[in-house]
Amino acid sequence: MGDTVPLLDRLVEALRCLPGVGAKTAQRMALHLLERNREGGRRLAAVLAEAVERIGHCRSCRTLTEDDECAICRSGQRDPAQLCVVETPSDLAAIEAATGYRGRYFVLHGRLSPLDGLGPAELGLGQLAERLDRGEVRELIIATNPTVEGEATAHYLAQMARARQVRPSRLAHGVPLGGELEYVDRGTLSLAFGTRVEVTD
């Protein structure tokens, strides 16, 4: 907006911290808030300030929570024998929304990636090892992403589990439901073909 409204420039600049928001989008957002939705802007400022102060990590599973321990870890309804390891809180939310899983979680906040400075310590693997050492967990469900780094992390986690007599398991890979074979990527198709299962009824 040129040099005429410094506060507006600062707002545009601040909005660029949002993912996928460049200079043009940030300007559109700033003007939208100021011209058409000041009430929304005021509410966003208040909620955002509160959220960055109050939301921390659960001391048991490391997911995001307002409390010391998250609702899932606190719940007596969840099976402590199953522990599902995910990369991010959104993966946790996706599994909660899609499946009827009743066990507990552990959130890595990333994947093993030495080049980005993410090693076992950053992912809280020491804390995970302690938890496995306590002997309560019997199955470690490894739900890292099927990327190169996610697979490497899965391999590492599986070794950790086996060393502690915990059974590691992995989400099934294959052709997604509702997809057409023609459009499934080669790697997935080849894997699904190789790991085909017998049809029984």
Place this chain on the structure above:
Amino acid sequence: MGDTVPLLDRLVEALRCLPGVGAKTAQRMALHLLERNREGGRRLAAVLAEAVERIGHCRSCRTLTEDDECAICRSGQRDPAQLCVVETPSDLAAIEAATGYRGRYFVLHGRLSPLDGLGPAELGLGQLAERLDRGEVRELIIATNPTVEGEATAHYLAQMARARQVRPSRLAHGVPLGGELEYVDRGTLSLAFGTRVEVTD
């Protein structure tokens, strides 16, 4: 994020007031701020709160400004005989950035659109009329958008100007520079063809 972190849900909901941001994007933004850029989130909250409180409208030209009157209206360097009417502060910014225009502006914050409840009063046309009545302005440069409503507004503004012995002018329409004729829309091409100008040198 399910029902586990109410404050996070409220943040996702609040982010949806941004234009073009749906549920999925809002969740990604919220997690990005909390997981990777709390400092940016904190700054955004502070700047946004300040901006919605402090940025108002210039009393002369109605553009956004932190002060009572904007920098352009306050400047003694701008020609008071030329007044450019635009729909939004971003149009003003675009003209400032692209042209060497040294006159002043008037911002409508919209265009005549009775169905949306935007009439002459909402666009501040009374204030514009007073300004034209003062006799200082000699040319009214109408830079509304070339849409149906923008054209109707331009027509209305031109009549206002003529009634007050002010010369109305309009941005030139035609083929954009750098475009290829093949891809120019029919209406523009037909207009540009009809209003062709003689080549002189």
